Amino acid sequence: MGHRCCSKQKIKRGLWSPxxxxxxVTYITTHGHKSWSSVPKFAGLQRCGKSCRLRWTNYxxxxxxxxSFTAExxxxxxxxxxxxxxxxxxxxxxxxxRTDNEVKNFWNSCIKKKLISQGLDPQTHNLLSxxxxxxxxxxxxxxxxxxxxQMQPNANYLVETTNQTFSPPNxxxxxxxxxxxxxxxxxxxxxxxxxxxxxxxxxQILSENISNICSSSGLVTTVVEMSKNENSIWGSRDEEGTxxxxxxxxxxxxxxxxxxxxINEKGDIEMNGCFENSKFDFGLLESVLNSEFISHDLDYMxxxxxxx
DNA sequence: AATTTGCTCAACCGCGATAGG
DNA sequence: CCCTATCGCGGTTGAGCAAAT
Numbered sequence: 001m002g003h004r005c006c007s008k009q010k011i012k013r014g015l016w017s018p019x020x021x022x023x024x025v026t027y028i029t030t031h032g033h034k035s036w037s038s039v040p041k042f043a044g045l046q047r048c049g050k051s052c053r054l055r056w057t058n059y060x061x062x063x064x065x066x067x068s069f070t071a072e073x074x075x076x077x078x079x080x081x082x083x084x085x086x087x088x089x090x091x092x093x094x095x096x097x098r099t100d101n102e103v104k105n106f107w108n109s110c111i112k113k114k115l116i117s118q119g120l121d122p123q124t125h126n127l128l129s130x131x132x133x134x135x136x137x138x139x140x141x142x143x144x145x146x147x148x149x150q151m152q153p154n155a156n157y158l159v160e161t162t163n164q165t166f167s168p169p170n171x172x173x174x175x176x177x178x179x180x181x182x183x184x185x186x187x188x189x190x191x192x193x194x195x196x197x198x199x200x201x202x203x204q205i206l207s208e209n210i211s212n213i214c215s216s217s218g219l220v221t222t223v224v225e226m227s228k229n230e231n232s233i234w235g236s237r238d239e240e241g242t243x244x245x246x247x248x249x250x251x252x253x254x255x256x257x258x259x260x261x262x263i264n265e266k267g268d269i270e271m272n273g274c275f276e277n278s279k280f281d282f283g284l285l286e287s288v289l290n291s292e293f294i295s296h297d298l299d300y301m302x303x304x305x306x307x308x
Numbered sequence: 309a310a311t312t313t314g315c316t317c318a319a320c321c322g323c324g325a326t327a328g329g
Numbered sequence: 330c331c332c333t334a335t336c337g338c339g340g341t342t343g344a345g346c347a348a349a350t
Contacts, residue, residue: 013319015318037336049335050320089338089339102317104339106317
């Protein structure tokens with residue numbers, strides 16, 4: 001069954017020959033393409049207009065970038081795919097010189113496998129069920145985290161990542177506070193007196209926050225309880241001792257340049273975002289969202305999986 | 309050396325949206 | 330409005346190649 005636009009003509013299909021490419025390039029560069037359906041007739045090609053348009057946009061256009069995708073391009077694709085899903089044309093708009101077809105092929109042949117090998121569902125970017133820990137007392141199906149136990153207020157937890165190229169984020173917001181961060185681990189504390197929610201819900205809010213931040217970079221992350229860690233300033237549940245140590249820790253963190261919007265009288269720290277150590281590209285996400293707003297109704301925002 | 313398997317990617321297919329008569 | 334042609338997009342196919350058996 002041929003294309004409707006050219007069913008009456010005798011059309012050639014399959015791979016394009018260099019001669020056909022020449023004819024098409026010559027015609028488009030001198031005359032442009034007001035109507036693709038008329039291009040083959042005037043260019044002297046036994047092809048349908050649809051085939052000509054595809055050949056031009058995916059292969060012959062002079063502004064196309066050739067060669068393999070860079071690591072940066074790969075990160076951009078993953079980041080935007082997490083927000084928009086399989087909207088290849090939209091994703092390609094953020095990659096100059098790349099076509100939707102190219103992005104789609106790269107996703108299906110490379111990125112998809114990479115995410116699966118990291119235990120992530122390439123469609124949802126969440127942890128695959130086969131990778132969840134069986135003995136977990138609580139598993140959030142929307143989270144990439146494996147929780148070793150219920151998170152308790154005033155207990156200390158550690159975020160570990162398998163991906164050395166991505167620092168665990170230091171932007172986990174209430175009801176938690178970052179205690180320390182290095183390339184592979186982020187230690188944080190669940191604070192009881194900032195948001196009062198049932199423990200299970202608190203666990204979910206926290207893990208979703210981290211999940212939203214981390215998963216777009218395709219890393220596998222686990223949360224483990226750290227209450228008995230001897231080095232932990234949160235190891236003791238002693239209120240007064242804890243408060244004194246919080247203030248000490250606060251001073252240390254301020255020295256590192258961390259920005260806290262508020263430190264309350266109890267010494268609890270409310271994070272206001274401190275992104276400089278994260279490789280997560282908020283500027284990119286903002287631009288994606290802005291471009292989506294330009295071309296869609298406001299209702300479209302509801303469709304975005306965007307719940308920071 | 310012959311065959312099978314797996315992978316990549318250009319091209320095709322079909323559908324929804326849009327434009328124009 | 331309705332109809333038809335065209336465009337643009339996402340899913341799918343299959344030719345061509347390389348690696349594995």
